Amino acid sequence: MSLDDNSLQMFQFIKRDALDSINIDPLQTGGKLTDAAKDALLEWGDGYSVCDYCGGVLDLIKKPPIEEFVHKMLPEFLGVGAARVTNGARESKFAIYHSLAMASGQSGPKSGYVVMDSLAHYSSKVAAERAGLDIVFTKPAEKPDYLIRPHDFLDAIEAGISEKGKKPLAVQITYPDGNYGNLANVLEISKIAHEYEIPVLLNGxxxxxxxxxxxxxxxxDFIVGSGHKSMAACGPVGVMGIVDADSDYAKNLFQKSKxxxxxEVELLGCTSRGAPIMTLMASFPEIVRRTKPENWEKEVENARYFIKRLEDTGKFILYGQKPHQHDLIFFEAPGFYSISEKIKKGRYFLYQELKxxxxxxxxxxxxxxxxISTFGVGKENLKYVADTFEEILKKYDEI
Amino acid sequence: MSLDDNSLQMFQFIKRDALDSINIDPLQTGGKLTDAAKDALLEWGDGYSVCDYCGGVLDLIKKPPIEEFVHKMLPEFLGVGAARVTNGARESKFAIYHSLAMASGQSGPKSGYVVMDSLAHYSSKVAAERAGLDIVFTKPAEKPDYLIRPHDFLDAIEAGISEKGKKPLAVQITYPDGNYGNLANVLEISKIAHEYEIPVLLNGxxxxxxxxxxxxxxxxDFIVGSGHKSMAACGPVGVMGIVDADSDYAKNLFQKSKxxxxxEVELLGCTSRGAPIMTLMASFPEIVRRTKPENWEKEVENARYFIKRLEDTGKFILYGQKPHQHDLIFFEAPGFYSISEKIKKGRYFLYQELKxxxxxxxxxxxxxxxxISTFGVGKENLKYVADTFEEILKKYDEI
Structure with a gap:
């Protein structure tokens, strides 16, 4: 019997040793809780806490003001006619793809398909796959810029129609992609898709x-976002919006159960039912603040400062858009690689040095x-990280 | 523009006024966090916290010991060959139904179906509906016991086969049902279903x-549970298990993405990715303790004590199994109803009095x-609640 008291202790009071470090993991920088969210976490942590106040529909709870958040503030924030809170961006994408597949009768054997950029995150692919849909990708993006151009989507749509004999059910744009932080020309791509009367889903x-x-x-037409990745919320939680709340797409997506x-069927009735939605709401004022153009510009400036510092060493090559438009940054680091080749600790040296x-x-x-991501790290910390990278290169005689 | 600082403040520092009350809501009693879970909540609250330690597969993270939990302890606890953590019991049910529907080609227009007890929770129905499956229910359970007998399942299976010309894809038993806390004879029902070679899903x-x-x-064959409802975890989080980990059912349920x-496709790659899984793990030692037969017997004793106290007033009628086997209890309360008919405040008086x-x-x-639910409330608090119910009846001259 392994379920004895001694073995079970391993699951309790586990420390998170990354907590006192500067974290530049792209998964982490945008999901760090605000103080208000930490307060909500403790107050609303118990399992089904918000359900104490529910009259049957979670997103219509008036106190705490979930209805106000989901049906007024969030739509305005996303620029949509109707929004919902989900269990994550991937769950949002699956709900959208699944409703499109079911409504068109193109799930399962008579499979439909969607078009995606070749840099789409795996969770987008799995969301389509789970919905029984095939995927036609834009042509592979190429080194070093990895740009995806509107024309690539036109080609993919045409290739799809030619291969499958029918239109894709949707076109998905990853904005930005999760590797290079590239921002595609969404407006142009949407125009192309709309000429074919194909709805466009933005993975934000x-x-x-x-x-x-x-x-x-x-x-x-559709937008999805991630609460735990970019909205300072306790996961799993995401958002989903549809621009035309009166469209057939909306009718299918928000279909009520018989x-x-x-x-709502695609939401399985209720989605985020405790601390995640309360932390999402608690951080929302800060989210609104930090996404104002002037604040985002500062983040882009910080990202560019960090890129420049590293490029100036001659030992880092930026991939992706130049000048860079986002905090998500991909480097080739020949200096670090060279060190890993010549020292005993091998390729684990960098992790150890940084630790x-x-x-x-x-x-x-x-x-x-x-x-890495520079989001919210702040110029002072970024300087410290850049200094540290430089010191490591110096320590091993690379510069 | 409604997204101004003043309006946004409504989302922050919201107090949960039910927090200092004795809570007998069935949704709440089993989801109350343990102290260890509260610790985990704060330590691991940031969005994607556990992903700092992930090598690509969430449930294989070694430190914190998620792999040990998901692949060793949880299967042993559930009595299954393989288990996963999901975003909730309904999400577990949907994953199972969806994998059955897709693998059999019976999603969408060529719809398959499942058999469920007539007391099934709406989320079970919505899970099947979302998977494109019809439902054949056992005959309506009847007042005052609302018992569902093995024979009712036999009848429903036969009716399904006769109506649809094919076997159901699964039989689901709600254990207990969410209204009366009745525990069906699962062993007997499973035997019946297995004679038809139909897999059985237990909604736990x-x-x-x-x-x-x-x-x-x-x-x-399958079991699902709810972390936020009954496992002292911060929602949304659930568990899912399959007894035969080598079966085709398992192969389809845990199918990897192409x-x-x-x-895994049905899990959309990752499920619970932060505080919910860490709180589930932190509470697990207490979950193992409280589900030991001797501890559960005390809970049933407490439920029966509470029922007896209320029945002794002559103004409460228990629905459901007698003697009662579970903390979930449904009453008809003619005394309270009579008060609501004769006083000015009407039917809101009870909520106010209790508040x-x-x-x-x-x-x-x-x-x-x-x-209501008596789970974990403790005999002293239950006595206080029973006393209060009595006092209210006396105050309004009902006894």
Whole structure:
């Protein structure tokens, strides 16, 4: 019997040793809780806490003001006609794809398909796959810029139609992609898709909550965002919005159950039902503040400062858009790689060196290529990280 | 522009006024965090916290010991060959139904179906509906016991086969049901289903984490549980298990993506990725303790004490199994109803009276019929609640 008291203790009071480090992991920088969210976490931590106040529909709870958040503030923030809170960006994407597949009868054997940029996150692919949909990708993005151009989407749509004999059910744009932080020309791509009357889904997991994004202004039909990745919320939680709340797409996405007339099928009735939605709401004022153009511009400035500092050593090569437009940054680091080749500790040296300096976020073993995020890290900390990178190169005689 | 600083303040520092009350809401009693879970909540609250330690597969993270939890302890606890953590019991059910529907090609237009007890929770129905499956229910359970007998399942299976010309994809048993706390004869029902070679899914949202439940011993094939409802975890989080980890059912349920060879499609790659899984783990030692037969027996004793106290007034009628086997209790309360008919405040009087006495959990406006849970409330508090009920009846001259 392994369920004895001694074995079970391993699950309790576990410390998170990355907590006192500067964290530059792209997954972490936008999900750090605000003080208000930490307060909400403790107050609303118990399992189903908000359900104490529910009259049957979670997103219509008046006190705490979930209805106000979901049906007024969030739509305005996302630039959509209707929004919902979900269990994450991938769950939002799946709900959208699943409703499109089911409504068109193109799930399962008579499979439909969607078009995505070749830099789409794996969770987008899995969301389509789970919905029984195939995917046609834009042509592979190429080194060193990894740009995806509107024309690539036109080609993919045409290739899809030619191969499958029918239109894709949707076009998805990853904004930005999760590797290089590239921002595609969404407006132009949406125009192309709309010429074919194909709806456009914007995956804003790395934009909604970090930078100004407005679905309507970008010309897309659906938008999804991630609470735990970019909205300073306790996961799992995400958002989903649709620009035209009166469209058939909206009708299908928000279809009520035939067994329970107030519960939405694609949301399985209720989604985020405790601390995640309360932390999302508690951080929302800060999210609105930090996504104002002037604040986002400062973040981009910080990212560019950090890139310049590293490029100036001659030992870092930036991949992705130049000048860079986002906090998500991918480097090739020939200096670090060269060190890993010549020393005994090999490729784990970088993780160890950074750990000693209380810098977290580059996976153990990576030296040649890695991505980091500068979001919310602040200029002073970024200077410290850049200084540390330089010191490491010097220590091993690379510069 | 409604997203101004003043309006946004409404989302912050919201107090949960039910927090200092005795809570007898069935949704709340099993989801109250342990002290260890509260510690985990703060330590691991940031968005994607556990992902700092992930090598690509969330449930294989070694430190914190998520792999040990998901792949060793949890299967042993549930009595299954393989288990996963999900975003909730309903999400577990949907994953199972969806994998069955997709693998059999019976999603969408060529719809398959499942058989469920007539007391199934709406979330079970919505899970099947979202998977494109119809439902055949057992005949309506009847007042006052609302028992569902093995024979009812036999009848429903036969009716399904006769109506649809094919076997159901699964049989679901709600254990206990969410209204009356009735525990069906699962072993017997499973035998019936297995004679038809139909897999059985046990919905343990109100049992897993509260009472001893072992899927293998109960003869079922799948089991689901709710972390926020019954496992003292911060929601949304659930568990899912399959007894035969080598079966085709398991192969379909845990199918890896064709786009990413380590990510499971039905889980969309990752599920619970922060505080919910860490709180689930932190509370697990207490969950193991409280579900030991001797501890659960004390809970049943407390439930029976409470029932007896109320029945002794002559003004409460218990619905459901007698003697009662579970902490979930449904009453008809003619005394309270009579008061609501004769006083000015009407049916809201009960909520108000209880609020003054710091008792929470009966929805505002309910008097004639309501359900409560005695789980973990403790005999002393239950005595206080029973005393208060009596006092209210006396105050309004009902006894």
């Amino acid at each position: 997991a790395y934009s909604v909550g970090r930078m100004p994004v407005n679905a309507k202004q970008l010309g897309v 067994y329970n007339k107030v519960k 000693e300096k209380k810098i977290h976020g580059i996976k153990p073993g990576l030296t040649k290529n890695f991505k | 949202a109100y049992s897993v984490g509260r009472m001893p439940v072992n899927a293998k011993q109960l003869g079922v 786009y990413n060879k380590v990510k 003054e006495k710091k008792i929470h959990g009966i929805k505002p406006g309910l008097t004639k019929n309501f359900k």
